[in-house]
Amino acid sequence: MLKAKAQISGLAVYQPGKPISQVKRELQLDTIIKLASNENPYGASPKVQDALVQEAANLASYPEGDGYQIREELAEFYGVEKNQIIFGNGSDEIISFITRAYLDSNSNTVMATPTFSVYKTNAAIEGAEVIEVPLKDGTHDLAEMKKAITEQTKVVWVCNPNNPSGTYVKDSELKSFLQAVPNDILIVLDEAYYEYVTGQEYPDSLTYLQEFPNVLVLRTFSKIYGLASLRIGYGIGAAEVIDALNRVRGPFNTNRMAQAAALAALGDQEYVEDCCKLNQFGKEQFYEALKEMQLFYYPTEGNFILIDVQRKGNEAFDYLLRQGIIVRSGEALGFPTFIRVTIGTKEQNEKVIEALKQMVRVLS
Numbered sequence: 001m002l003k004a005k006a007q008i009s010g011l012a013v014y015q016p017g018k019p020i021s022q023v024k025r026e027l028q029l030d031t032i033i034k035l036a037s038n039e040n041p042y043g044a045s046p047k048v049q050d051a052l053v054q055e056a057a058n059l060a061s062y063p064e065g066d067g068y069q070i071r072e073e074l075a076e077f078y079g080v081e082k083n084q085i086i087f088g089n090g091s092d093e094i095i096s097f098i099t100r101a102y103l104d105s106n107s108n109t110v111m112a113t114p115t116f117s118v119y120k121t122n123a124a125i126e127g128a129e130v131i132e133v134p135l136k137d138g139t140h141d142l143a144e145m146k147k148a149i150t151e152q153t154k155v156v157w158v159c160n161p162n163n164p165s166g167t168y169v170k171d172s173e174l175k176s177f178l179q180a181v182p183n184d185i186l187i188v189l190d191e192a193y194y195e196y197v198t199g200q201e202y203p204d205s206l207t208y209l210q211e212f213p214n215v216l217v218l219r220t221f222s223k224i225y226g227l228a229s230l231r232i233g234y235g236i237g238a239a240e241v242i243d244a245l246n247r248v249r250g251p252f253n254t255n256r257m258a259q260a261a262a263l264a265a266l267g268d269q270e271y272v273e274d275c276c277k278l279n280q281f282g283k284e285q286f287y288e289a290l291k292e293m294q295l296f297y298y299p300t301e302g303n304f305i306l307i308d309v310q311r312k313g314n315e316a317f318d319y320l321l322r323q324g325i326i327v328r329s330g331e332a333l334g335f336p337t338f339i340r341v342t343i344g345t346k347e348q349n350e351k352v353i354e355a356l357k358q359m360v361r362v363l364s
């Protein structure tokens with residue numbers, strides 16, 4: 001009998017949002033609204049199309065293993081050195097580099113709960129102990145996270161803004177935390193929704209790298225840049241941290257199309273700003289409607305909103321699915337009576353809100 005590593009037997013396979021084509025077939029509906037995976041409802045910048053067409057001429061060549069061009073541009077964009085950046089097949093892959101490089105069965109890692117599930121899965125694969133510290137009012141409880149740290153702690157994760165709650169850790173809180181944590185512990189700041197944040201007290205985390213070389217910032221082209229399908233994200237940190245991660249990275253881990261698309265997308269910051277503004281309108285749309293419906297939600301800094309539907313998340317999920325709307329049930333996300341809805345276009349949001357209003361009437 002083949003036997004995989006003992007620690008993976010208890011792991012669940014990641015459950016993505018239901019595919020649109022499947023739901024269309026099952027429900028025989030023409031239009032499905034998928035607001036389950038925090039994708040950009042407006043897609044990528046129109047500039048990406050041209051870049052992809054051009055790059056298609058080079059499909060027979062391996063990609064630049066180190067992402068030469070996008071590295072150069074990104075370093076300039078953020079004012080960091082080129083050796084402070086690592087690219088991953090999505091920032092998900094960088095999470096796996098972190099656990100591979102820093103965790104083993106003699107170490108532990110501290111994270112919030114509920115938070116992004118990928119940290120825990122990857123830590124478990126390395127056999128590390130996972131220490132989970134409950135959110136407080138939907139937000140990372142940094143004081144308790146600090147207390148949870150032991151001699152064996154190698155990595156601490158701060159998802160900022162947090163997925164699925166959408167809340168954020170403020171600059172002053174983060175700074176005290178960084179000062180209090182021993183500098184031989186890697187602190188990962190996962191900022192997948194960075195470009196969407198409008199909160200005034202959100203940390204400018206790259207400014208911390210000088211003083212705290214144990215900080216690694218993760219960002220991605222999957223969310224506001226609208227390139228989720230191409231799988232490209234990046235980490236920015238001290239050169240020594242990036243060097244360690246590079247040692248466990250596969251040689252051609254991000255592909256040509258992704259690198260070309262990322263380069264074009266990065267070059268269109270106007271598009272990013274527009275998407276952020278539209279997301280802001282969408283948030284207001286939800287806030288207003290949810291207040292009227294008297295449904296609790298966490299104010300969000302991302303492009304998603306976690307709503308307490310006052311019944312089982314799966315029940316709400318099924319109800320909305322029958323209306324052709326795909327969201328995420330909170331049951332799998334650690335919020336059993338909630339759903340997580342990606343902020344869509346104005347029209348999509350209106351439909352979701354209408355369906356929620358109906359649901360509250362029908363299922364109450």
Ligand SMILES: *Cc1c(COP(=O)(O)O)cnc(C)c1O
Nearest residue numbers: 090091092116163192220222233
């Ligand atoms: C979506 C998401 C990611 C992963 O993004 P990819 O770059 O597509 O792998 C990472 N962290 C959080 C919190 C996310 O929500």
